[in-house]
Amino acid sequence: MSRKIWTFDTTLRDGEQVPGAKLNKFEKLEVAKQLKKLQVDIIEAGFPSSSVGDFEAVQDIARKVGNTDDIMITALARAVQGDIDAVYESVKDAENPLIHIVLGASDIHVEKKFGKSKDKILDIGVEAVKYAKTLLPEVQYSTEDASRADFEYLWQTIEAVVKAGATMINVPDTVGYAEPEEFGELIFKLNDRLKNVNDQVLLSVHCHNDLGMATANTLAAVKNGADKVECTINGIGERAGNAALEEIVMAMNTRPTAFQAHTKINTKEIMNTSRLISSLMGLDVQVNKAITGENAFAHSSGIHQDGLLKSRDAYEIISPKEVGMDDMDLVLTARSGRHAVKNTLEKLGFTNLTEAQFEGIFEGFIELADTKKEVYDHDLYVIIENYFREQSTQDQGLTNFSQYFYELVDLQVISNNHFPSASVKVKKDGEVLESSAVGTGPVDAVYSAIKAVSGLDMKLIEYHINSVSRGIDAQGKVKIQVEYEGERYTTKATDTNIMKASALAYINAINSIVVDQLREGNIKVAEGVTM
Template identity: 40%
Template structure:
């Protein structure tokens, strides 16, 4: 069975507190979603502002391969605004629960039903495809909900949507009302689930398992309050989890991680590390028992291959680490150790871990160098010079000169601050040389007073999704940040260079 994926990142996702997108940003996200393979994009709510209408027009004019929908209330002016924005598909809604009718709309059930029918009929008269939503469906009287769905179907609706507006449903109940909607309308039914109780994906799956044809989702599960059903979790659950009936979507799963990171950066909401599928730790292993198992057979502790969603496996080092995982990490950098040396390195790591310290790849290599008696592991990238300028009324600017494997490179760039400018300049160089990206930057203060020390932790990633972390401590934030980035770049370039030698 093919399940339709209706992405509402640009509408419900933008209703996340603190998120506001420009028309250009919306268009760039729409293109990314289209490449990902979504069947429909809810581009926005055209009537709410000129900018929103402009964004929808830009998206409808782009010639994307997926369907483009716009949200409307059951008001003729909203529907007209959707048509003016170039839409031929609307998602129109009115609340049907008694609490919404009494306290929000001040309407009777009969009045709300009349508005719903009028909107569907008007939308059809304007030549639109109409998907009708009964807002707060899961708290609506069940018999009344069936009546509403049946009557809007008779009025000409093309699709029906069941919104669990405040995430109040259970999988068992969403299954029951999904079957009601299918029986009452004989139309394709969508489920639109919110995550207030952490059940959004489970509820969406439950609706699909009993016959819903479509799920409304957002990238990274963003949305109002606790968010919406997550596209990445739902699509991979449909594809991979065992069930009686197999489900397919048009989602190109290998693009999921890249899409997640792209949209996370634009909307300014970092993905939590333990987020399923796309979180930093989703395919990360530190425990010695786990890493030993994964090294022998990844299926021991990974339900799916990370490459399936555009990711790579990450072995991490810390106090829970074991010899096998640590040695595997060292071997990625070309470091060979005896059994005794491995034990010494691991003991030092556990001591740091017991002190509550996070141990990065760079620190692992530094500890290994101390134990092995080496003066240092090869540095491919050397920082030759850098300077930053900033002040009131001018945009921060940075100059960076790097020597990469004997060749000098110069990069300059601006930023929102001196650190941002310096990192942008470095990334200009490394992006040109080896397409490396700085994917994470964290700053912490580790002492107080006028000479406070700061700790910078960064992650550098290559186009294949391989990443390396590095940490630096110092008094000056800009210098400390630059040193951390250079350390990270050195480690990932060394790792990739050794891989290329092994392949050749």
């Protein structure tokens, strides 16, 4: 029988401890609203004793997100009365408030961090729980650095705080020291004893990723009796981060017989949540990150693309739609094979090409792919046009696809504190179009100028930039998402000139919109060939 596993999301507390990832209270509220859509069971909204701003943010979330009984709101407190009071005051207006107390349990923490005896630390923990219980019925106690603690002392602490009134016990692998087999064994032993003391108390785990095993340790804990998992979106958090919520949830969904457990997470909100966190915190998700990485459902190898097109389960164990994506992404590169190119052409509407015509077009594709990192849909139109022009001895009313697409010719950008401005030259249908604009910054100026040339009223939703190489000639990669008439388009470009890369990414977005417009029409390509 499948057990229900509680999800405790600490993105707004542990996740926000990443340097540079601090959110203001309005951003924290936006994230909390999205976490509610994701249907997490508990949101740890912050550390209210740390600042007035964090206290107010937690309070706001308790009132506006925790106003229904389907979600719990908590915040972190050290085992001192002032911290506990701050948590209580900030979460008390939620329908289901929870006080979360943390105190060290390992010899390292007890002796070196606190400089006290084990008995004294145990007494402090018990008194903290007793005090918290006078304020709220739900209290969680975290035994910090539990994976390095003496087992009998760890159990003695857990037994004492449960008898003092703790309703949830959290066992953290605070520094990511554990490995799955030993951590699973630890949870099994604790669960066995805990359920004999009070089978209503939830046993939770909180794993860090210092050795890259946070998700594996968490899942090992689930297999060995853990009732609740603490995690963050995209695995963000202190140092190397925390166990990633999306990885834990999708592992249980994909391997139900292995884990015999499930969550109530709405998996179709995973990508929306991931993108929101990444955007607001300014933390890019590594491209090969499981579930939420850019390449998680992207395939460029011809062997993989061929297998996927024949049978999705050949290389796909999770449907992209399960996590809120449209579909898998077949990226056309020099490694792509005929099957992937033909499939893309058919999606664009070219369904009646002869074998000879396709081979000629594929030859043009390979030639272009050898000079570009990635071949886009609008590139295929130009390849097709060039092929039929080369094959035609006279004008047969061939469609001039290149007339629809835009090409960056030149740009000039002036960046200053008063009037950042840009001038661009863009070619379309053989004509060079020019425009200039000012903006709030240089990128905004470039995009305003290009938008004026295209006449398309696009809205920039996301803009990301990062280096893909090192040194003075480093390549900068720009990835953007724009919205046009309710549809969203994500494109990217790379160049040593960041402004040029930004402009090229925007031009690619415009050409993606043009591709959709072409796809909707019934256009004659050549004699006997339509799309």
